[in-house]
Amino acid sequence: MTLAQYLAELEQELVAAGEEAESLSFVYQALNKLSFTDFVLKLRTEVSQEDRKQLKAIQEQLLAHKPAQYIIGSSDFLGLSLKVDERVLIPRPETEELVELILSENPESSLSVLDIGTGSGAIALALANSRPDWKITASDLSNDALALAAENAQFCNLSLTFVQSDCFEAISGSFDIIVSNPPYISEADKDEVGLNVLTSEPHMALFAEEDGYAVYRKIAGQAEDYLTEKGKIYLEIGYKQGDGVAELLKQSFPHKRIRILKDQFGKDRMVAMDNG
Numbered sequence: 001m002t003l004a005q006y007l008a009e010l011e012q013e014l015v016a017a018g019e020e021a022e023s024l025s026f027v028y029q030a031l032n033k034l035s036f037t038d039f040v041l042k043l044r045t046e047v048s049q050e051d052r053k054q055l056k057a058i059q060e061q062l063l064a065h066k067p068a069q070y071i072i073g074s075s076d077f078l079g080l081s082l083k084v085d086e087r088v089l090i091p092r093p094e095t096e097e098l099v100e101l102i103l104s105e106n107p108e109s110s111l112s113v114l115d116i117g118t119g120s121g122a123i124a125l126a127l128a129n130s131r132p133d134w135k136i137t138a139s140d141l142s143n144d145a146l147a148l149a150a151e152n153a154q155f156c157n158l159s160l161t162f163v164q165s166d167c168f169e170a171i172s173g174s175f176d177i178i179v180s181n182p183p184y185i186s187e188a189d190k191d192e193v194g195l196n197v198l199t200s201e202p203h204m205a206l207f208a209e210e211d212g213y214a215v216y217r218k219i220a221g222q223a224e225d226y227l228t229e230k231g232k233i234y235l236e237i238g239y240k241q242g243d244g245v246a247e248l249l250k251q252s253f254p255h256k257r258i259r260i261l262k263d264q265f266g267k268d269r270m271v272a273m274d275n276g
Contacts, residue, residue, distance in 0.1 A: 001046070001047055007024060007028075010059045019063065024058060027062075078130075080125055080126060082121065083151055084120055089119050095181050095236055099122075099127060101261065101272065102127065106177065109133045112177075113177045114136075114171065114175040114178045114226065116168075116178065116219065118146070119145050119149065120152060121149030121150075121160075124138035128153075128159070136161070137171070139164070140162075146164055167215065168222045173226070176227075176228050178219070178226065178231065178233045180235055182236075213248070216244075216248055220245075220252045220253075223252070230275055234271075234272050237269060237271055239268050239269065242268035259272045
């Protein structure tokens, strides 16, 4: 039996369990550091006992709804390889769009930035990587998440400040940019979340009270005390939350420009606030 045939057998079982077939080969390639060409060539060869054992072990983890990135132990984010595990959410492509928006709209060489709910550190580290002169503070309620984010900063050789804080609770100073990808899923929308996300990713980083608006309300209500005169806010949102989050910001910042921006799939995904 070839490797391709054995893969196909295991993939059928994954699909039957509601998992993506592609995850198996994705993890196998990553763990074995195979280029796409090497992987394609290997598919035609006889499957070895070692490969059978490894593929079965990967499949069992996927069948237990463990995300592929947790099995590999890392996730790519805007050119950075970030360590990820059950302490943090896996960075999403939509969040890359948020970072790219901030970079495109803020060419200045020296700005102060606060990233609320940093998780793996993805947003803060990607900004630091592209703007080495920015002064970046990354906060999170979870000490476990901060420990992992600090590991990622060290691995990527990037310097920033980490603070354990519930929103602004332990934050001091003022910032040119406040950015956040907070927990925003309502308990009522739990059925929209994939099984591997529900089973493995930290619920405190996924779900928020007040129909998903709890953290947005805190940020909107308290940010004025932590923004510079021309300070901006950039928020990632759930696709149903554009109008609601924009309204929260309007209540606190009636004279600012507030935009709802779509992601690459045409869904509301970001809310940005600035002086216009």
